[in-house]
Amino acid sequence: MAVQISPSILSADFARLAAEAEAVDGADWLHVDVMDNHFVPNLTLGVPIVESLSKATGTPLDCHLMIEDPDRWAPQYVEAGAGSVTFHAEAAAAPVRLAREIRAKGARASMALKPATPIEPYEDLLPELDMLLIMTVEPGFGGQSFLDIMLPKIRRTRELISKHGLELWLQVDGGVAESTIERCAEAGADVFVAGSAVYGKDDPAAAVRALRAKATDATASAAWACGH
């Protein structure tokens, strides 16, 4: 699969969200960080804003729910127009049922793991998902430093995806920038969320192109991608 870039609007101007979506023309997704000040110590936006944004942009929305009780809320984000909905493994009461419900409503189902959550307990659940998100910072805030110690988890997850012959996308989020994206791609990631490395630049669309070029080059020479 070709590399995909998902700019995070957490680093955008919330008063100009439609314009900020236009500013990353060419991105594959728009990453929408939903935070409830319970699962993470920060508060952002909810269903009504996702609904408005989905009408205002042609770029599909990749909603990352950093919230408690995603079993209750995630289906509402599909109804609001999200193309992909990510819930946290640490928060979901019934992740298989929830993934099936997200898919049945017509969106891609994705599950996220915080840095301290291992992938291994979830191996049997992977066929129920369209994407697995490995957090490369503690969730809650943009602009944090990339956690290199997550690279082995990315590698192990890519091995599990290959072992089971899955079409699962592997997303990384947190501290992804021109200086770190190649390491993520080499380890096995193929969907890259970037907030400050896109919206912190004068030309966000050019930043998306630069990230895509680096990740594509690194993937081409990565052992995991040979024969892909």
Ligand SMILES: O=C(CO)[C@H](O)[C@H](O)COP(=O)(O)O
């Ligand atoms: O999920 C997130 C924070 O919890 C954000 O998507 C992420 O931090 C993006 O910001 P940056 O690229 O600046 O690290």
